[in-house]
Amino acid sequence: MSLNYMIPASKFKRYLPKDYVELVDYGPFGKKYSEVGVKNMGTYKELVEEHPMCSGCWMSYYIKIIFASLPNPEDTVTIGTAGCGRLAISQAAVPFIYGNYGDQNAMASGITRAFRLRFPDRQKDVITIAGDGGMMDIGFSMTMHAWFRREKFTTIMLDNEVYGNTGGQESGMSVEGAVLKMSPKGKNFGKMPAMQLAITAGCVYVVKMSPTNINKASKAIRRAIFAARNLGPTFIHVYTSCNIEYSIPTPDVFRDAKEKEKRSFCI
Amino acid sequence: MYLEMLKRKKKGRFAFEEFMTDEAKELFKVVEAKKKKEVS
Amino acid sequence: MSLNKTLVDMDYLLNEAPREKHFITGAQAMAEAVKRASVDMAIAYPITPQSEVMHLVGDIYAQGHIKEYYRAEEELGTMSAIAGAARGGVRMFTATSGPGLLRGLEAIVSWPGHRIPCVLGVLTRVVNAPLSIQPDNIEMAYLMHSGVVMLHAENQQDTFDYTLAAFAITEKVDVYIPVSVSTEGFFVTHAKGYVDMMDEKYAFTEVDPYHAPVPAMDNEVPPARIQRDAPVQKSNFMSYLIHSVWQQEIWDCNSRAMKYVYQYLGGPIEVINPDADVFIVASGCAAAQSREANRYAEEEGLSVGLVKVKCIRPWPRKEINDALKNAKTVIVPEHNIIGWLSKEIKASIPNGGIVVEGPRVYGGMTLPVELIMEEIYIALGMDSEKLQA
Structure with missing residues (x-):
């Protein structure tokens, strides 16, 4: 039913908002990835278009990549928590659950199991998308335990190395020495080893990247979703800078991402 | 930025860290093979 | 299986x-x-x-x-x-x-x-x-x-x-x-x-997730939620309105549960001896001890009423008011130090002064029937020394 449920009756169509109708007619629902996907961004009605993110926000770009990469957008549910990310994620034409602080992976555990009970022969993708604070600080226990329990869904951490949405406080993923709110003398320990934690906790597919290459970024997302369907938890740790809190001029955002790629976000 | 990313794609230089279990590796092989079949 | x-x-x-x-x-x-x-x-x-x-x-x-x-x-x-x-x-x-x-x-x-x-x-x-x-x-x-x-x-x-x-x-x-x-x-x-x-x-009968005021988020049932999200997280009058009407609806839902409390539990309260002057009002385990106190009182020829509150939310304000309309004293035994039930009752009846806030036990103590009896004796103007005898 999943594809049909969003297609309006032909006579009803003209009363629906234009945005909705365009999504049905020109969106990625029910289409092959080769027809839509990241390579064709700009040629079809994307799942996220307008969003309230800051100018030059690298995170919003990555969120667009996530939604353009979904193998099955008409059967996907995203879950997030407080943070910048959900401002754009909630604008996507995919059901989004915004729960309490840091609870995304616990909530995903519940809904994934519920879907598997109710639709044993169908695939419904569950993806949690949250920031470094939501994943590795406040939601740490729920993130880790979902992995230990081998819950079959994808976790994506949008790591901007700071609490961007609450005004620039230090997070567990901030770099050592970073002078931020709540670390007025500089952070005195380094980034938490999220990737190693994920591997140790049993994730079957883990990627850590600065998404400078749109195809590679998309491929990682799709692999994470496919592996989560069949095998177990998957995790993508992605650098999505906060150009406001780290004072990166908009034209330099990409350069910053490339630098990160060379330093902390590569092998 | 989008155009710049496309340009970058052409250059084909990138680096990232990827981990997969043997099972995942097998799975991706199947997925890739299926994709190639679809294209041809 | x-x-x-x-x-x-x-x-x-x-x-x-x-x-x-x-x-x-x-x-x-x-x-x-x-x-x-x-x-x-x-x-x-x-x-x-x-x-x-x-x-x-x-x-x-x-x-x-x-x-x-x-x-x-x-x-x-x-x-x-x-x-x-x-x-x-x-x-x-x-x-x-x-x-x-x-x-x-x-x-x-x-x-x-x-x-x-x-x-x-x-x-x-x-x-x-x-x-x-x-x-x-x-x-x-x-x-x-x-x-x-x-x-x-x-x-x-x-x-x-x-x-x-x-x-x-x-x-x-x-x-x-x-x-x-x-x-x-x-x-x-x-x-x-x-x-x-x-x-x-x-x-x-098994659950029907589509028999619901908000559809399950399973991408199966219209209306499809592919419209853009309402900006509840913003600071503007729309967001205040959305939050307030939503919460009003929640508390209305809570009130509407009352008819099902009648349907399945026979009502939110149980009243014994409705014509008494002195009432014990209690919920949970304290109601069991109050029932005992009520029995003791009956054996001693004292007229004591009992209201057992089965449902704390929705709060049965009307029912409690009706049950206590002729009461002279209301004793509220509880298993906690703050006395949440007595506070609710006090705030519900027009003559809250008749509520005796206690007896209360907490930290795991049992609630001896004698404690309740003592309050009954006091309420009836009897010598509470009788208890020690």
């Missing part, structure tokens, strides 16, 4: 299905109710020794009465996962106690607003320091302001019946918020009592 159940509606299950007497603990009574409720999924976290409900529910899962069950990382994880699973359209149950309830409270207070239908067992326990495992129902005070429907069971039989009824109430389209069933830890959970139960072949 098919257990060949006969699925029936809640009216039949509670009122018509033939019952047999069993001698079981309160924890067993709650688990037996869950067994007959066609629960899809239960999520557990230990709060032993307060309650073994979730151990027993695990056994029921192993026997095939429940389709999915797991032990979560801690209560916030449990309650969050419940919120996720319920959105996936399955029938959910969990039980917790005292500190566990408070640890999960952030998620629990968001359940009504998220329109999560589920049943939460609350087997009461001390939450304040010095930490103790003993029964004390102070945690219910925190739950009272959450929007959750709250039933308070007096004994093992109530625990069984209320838990079953809760599954029907929570899924009513005009309610569709969680229902909690509280009872006192140890005094009820670990003590055995007689419970009349229907055969376990009878079970409540």
